[in-house]
Structures are given as C-alpha cells and as structure tokens.
Amino acid sequence: MPYDIAAIVRHTGITIDELAYLCGVSRTTASKWVNKRSTPHVLIAKKVREVLHDLSVAYINETLPLRHASDRIKVKDALLHQNGKRRRQPAYVRRDLLTAIGV
DSSP: OOSOHHHHHHHHTOOHHHHHHHHTSOHHHHHHHHTTSOOOOTTTHHHHHHHHHHHHHHHHTTOSOOSSSSOEEEEEOOEEOTTSOEEEOOEEEEHHHHHHTTO
C-alpha cells in the first residue's frame, strides 16, 4: 500500500472512528492500521487507498475542517451486552469532514 496510514491520520487530524467509518471497517481494525500492527486486507485495499487519497488531496488543498470546529453526527450507536455492560462504543464523525472529502 503506497500510503502511510499513520502519517495521513496524524497530518489530517482525523480520528480512528472517522477513518473506520470512511473505510467501512471496525474501530479496532482501523486502530491496527494506524499503529502498524496490520495492513488493509486485499478485498478492501482499493477502497482504503481511495479514502486515503481523498484525505491527502483535501489536506493538500486545505479543505479539511479543523478538528474541534464542527459538530459530530453519531454513525454507530453503543452496543450493549444483555447484562447491560457496553460492548461497543458509539462512533461519531464530523459532518464537514464528510462534505470535504465528498462522502
């Protein structure tokens, strides 16, 4: 994969949740990519490359929103076990980030 995922995340200021949502994977998977413990699977590598390309272009063109400047929308609700403990955290994505990269 020609893109350094960790560098793009660091430079663009996107969150792991945002990367996961844009690539269509879990937060855990996106975190593993950023921490260089794994790489995107062959079946989704093309989509990931496209997302990273769009993020890079938006960063270069300075069209990415500031990290704190926008309101976030909930894209995934928290998931609870039957005993009431949280199984999955809710995920939030900045509205203007989606607009900036054309999602």
